[in-house]
Structure formats: C-alpha cells, structure tokens
Amino acid sequence: MIALFVSYVCDWCDGTPQGVFHRGWVAWDETADAPVTTLVFRSRDDAERWSIGRERPLQIREVLSPWPFAWTYSRGSLRDLELADRPFSVHHDHRHPAGGNRAFLAPTVMPAGDPVDLRRKRS
16 A cells, blocks of 8 residues: 555644743643633743642643733632633634633744744733
C-alpha cells in the first residue's frame, strides 16, 4: 500500500501570535478539548499551589491575553493566591473570537524573531 497524502499539524501555519499581551498562568487539563473556562493566576507558583490535590494531575501553562487581567487575592480554603477577578475562557491558540475575558495558551516554542511583547508592569 502506498500513502497518497501526508498530513500533519502545524501550530504556526497561520502565523504566530503577534502584538502586546498580558501574561497569566493556568492549571491546564491536557485532555480538555477547549475552550475551557478556568481561573487565571498571576504567578506559576500560585497556579501550582491551586492544582495540588485535584482529581487528576494538571499541567501548569502560561496564557496570554490582549486584555489586562484585574488581579485579586483568593478568599477560599487556599488563601493569598493572586488570581484574575473572574474566570477566563482559555483557548488552545491565538485564533479565537475577540472579546473580553478570553486568553489563549502561550506557545511552548516560539519561532526565531519572537513577535510577542509582554506587558510586565504590575498593576
């Protein structure tokens, strides 16, 4: 048998994310189909603390958003976690419908000439 077609997945065939983005962190379930509404944390450490003891292991992933996150502190059983004031709809990549409270998983590998400018100013 001879394969007539070859297909593959290319994360950046439609281009890489470009622009100015704000960074957050999520505890991501790799089995999620997307989009997923979840909490966004200000630091990787806070996301890791929150993910401990969940039903299944979650991967800590960086997310980017063109809209700034409004940060607040948790008041539940895990106190003093800094997180976004409301859940965000997190998409697999930057090609999602525009709108507030939306973010996307940051690329794990960016091509040369990284066009992403992160807002690092703390609000």
